[in-house]
Amino acid sequence: METAITCDYKNGVYCVESGYEGGGVASIYLLRDGNEAAIVDTCNNGALEPVKRAFSELGVKDGEVKYIFLTHIHLDHAGGAGLFAREFPEAAIVVHERGERHLTDPSKLIASAESVYGQAVMKRLYGDILPVRADRITMPRDGCEFRLGGRRVVCFDTPGHARHHLAYKDVSSGAVFTGDAYGMSYAELFGPEGRCAILTTSPVQFDPHAMRASMRRIDDIANGEVYPTHFGLLPTGGGVSDSLYRQLDLYVEAAERAEGDLDVIRASLRELFKEEASRQNCSCLASNFGRVTVTALELNAQGLALWYKKSRNKS
Ligand SMILES: [Zn+2]
Known part of the structure; x- marks a missing residue:
C-alpha cells in the first residue's frame, strides 16, 4: 500500500x-x-x-x-x-x-x-x-x-x-x-509555471478589514511560506502574497460596484480569477476552471454578497 x-x-x-x-x-x-x-x-x-x-x-x-x-x-x-x-x-x-x-x-x-x-x-x-x-x-x-x-x-x-x-x-x-x-491553493491551481492562490471569503462572517489585518500579522510571523489547509505548503513570494492583497481590494470593489448583487459579483470574481491566474503565471489554468475552484468562487461570491448586505445595514 x-x-x-x-x-x-x-x-x-x-x-x-x-x-x-x-x-x-x-x-x-x-x-x-x-x-x-x-x-x-x-x-x-x-x-x-x-x-x-x-x-x-x-x-x-x-x-x-x-x-x-x-x-x-x-x-x-x-x-x-x-x-x-x-x-x-x-x-x-x-x-x-x-x-x-x-x-x-x-x-x-x-x-x-x-x-x-x-x-x-x-x-x-x-x-x-x-x-x-x-x-x-x-x-x-x-x-x-x-x-x-x-x-x-x-x-x-x-x-x-x-x-x-x-x-x-x-x-x-x-x-x-x-x-x-491566508488564501488557498488547491492542487488544481498548481501549474508547471507556479501556483495560484485565491482568497476564501465564504459565508457567513467574512470581514475584509479583519482579514487584511490577520494577513499582515501572518506576514510578520511567517518566513515567506504558509501552510494553508487547501492544500500543502505555499510559498508566498513570487507574487502570491501581492496577489492575495490585491484580490482583497478588488473583491471589496466588486461587491460595492455590484451593490451586493450575487450574479454580478459572481461574474466579476470569475474575470478576476482569470486575470490573477495570468498575473501569477498560471495562465495554463486561467481558462480551465476545475470543479473545486468553481465551488470556491461560488462560496466567495456568496460571502461577499452577505458581507455587503450586513455592512450596508450597519451604516
Ligand atoms: Zn473556512
Missing part, C-alpha cells in the same frame, strides 16, 4: 491527503516531536483512516497524540473533530472560544450546512458529525503557547475569514498553519 504521508517537509511537519472531494483539496498536517504528536485540522470523518495510517508509518501511537489544533470550525476543517477526539483519547481539542459551542453541540452547524448543500450531499461529505465532550476542549488566548516534545506551538487570533479562526506557529520549524486566513 502506498504511503499515507503526502509530503514530509523534513522539519517534523507532515502533510496528509484527507481524500476530501476526491483529493488535492484539504490537507491535514501532523507534527511530531519525540514521542508526542499533534494534528492540525481534521477535515471530515473519512480523513481519520489516512491519518491513522500516517501515524502508524511514523510509529506514533494513538495515546501519543497530545493536541488536535483546529484553525476554525468550518466542516472541511473540523467536521471530523468528534470522531478524532474519540480515537485519540489523550488529545486536547484546541479551538477558538467562539467555536467551542459548535463542537460540543454541532446541531446548528449541521443545519446551516444542510441548508447550503442539502441533506444528501452533507451526508456524503461529512457523514455523522459527532460532538466533542466539553472537558476535552481547550480555548487558548491569543499568544498562548503549547509544548509538544521540545517544540513550542503558539496560537494567533486571526479573524477575517471567520471570527472563530486561529492560526498556529510551530516555532521550531517556523511553519505557520493558516487554515483559511
Whole structure:
C-alpha cells in the first residue's frame, strides 16, 4: 500500500491527503516531536483512516497524540473533530472560544450546512458529525503557547475569514498553519509555471478589514511560506502574497460596484480569477476552471454578497 504521508517537509511537519472531494483539496498536517504528536485540522470523518495510517508509518501511537489544533470550525476543517477526539483519547481539542459551542453541540452547524448543500450531499461529505465532550476542549488566548516534545506551538487570533479562526506557529520549524486566513491553493491551481492562490471569503462572517489585518500579522510571523489547509505548503513570494492583497481590494470593489448583487459579483470574481491566474503565471489554468475552484468562487461570491448586505445595514 502506498504511503499515507503526502509530503514530509523534513522539519517534523507532515502533510496528509484527507481524500476530501476526491483529493488535492484539504490537507491535514501532523507534527511530531519525540514521542508526542499533534494534528492540525481534521477535515471530515473519512480523513481519520489516512491519518491513522500516517501515524502508524511514523510509529506514533494513538495515546501519543497530545493536541488536535483546529484553525476554525468550518466542516472541511473540523467536521471530523468528534470522531478524532474519540480515537485519540489523550488529545486536547484546541479551538477558538467562539467555536467551542459548535463542537460540543454541532446541531446548528449541521443545519446551516444542510441548508447550503442539502441533506444528501452533507451526508456524503461529512457523514455523522459527532460532538466533542466539553472537558476535552481547550480555548487558548491569543499568544498562548503549547509544548509538544521540545517544540513550542503558539496560537494567533486571526479573524477575517471567520471570527472563530486561529492560526498556529510551530516555532521550531517556523511553519505557520493558516487554515483559511491566508488564501488557498488547491492542487488544481498548481501549474508547471507556479501556483495560484485565491482568497476564501465564504459565508457567513467574512470581514475584509479583519482579514487584511490577520494577513499582515501572518506576514510578520511567517518566513515567506504558509501552510494553508487547501492544500500543502505555499510559498508566498513570487507574487502570491501581492496577489492575495490585491484580490482583497478588488473583491471589496466588486461587491460595492455590484451593490451586493450575487450574479454580478459572481461574474466579476470569475474575470478576476482569470486575470490573477495570468498575473501569477498560471495562465495554463486561467481558462480551465476545475470543479473545486468553481465551488470556491461560488462560496466567495456568496460571502461577499452577505458581507455587503450586513455592512450596508450597519451604516
Ligand atoms: Zn473556512
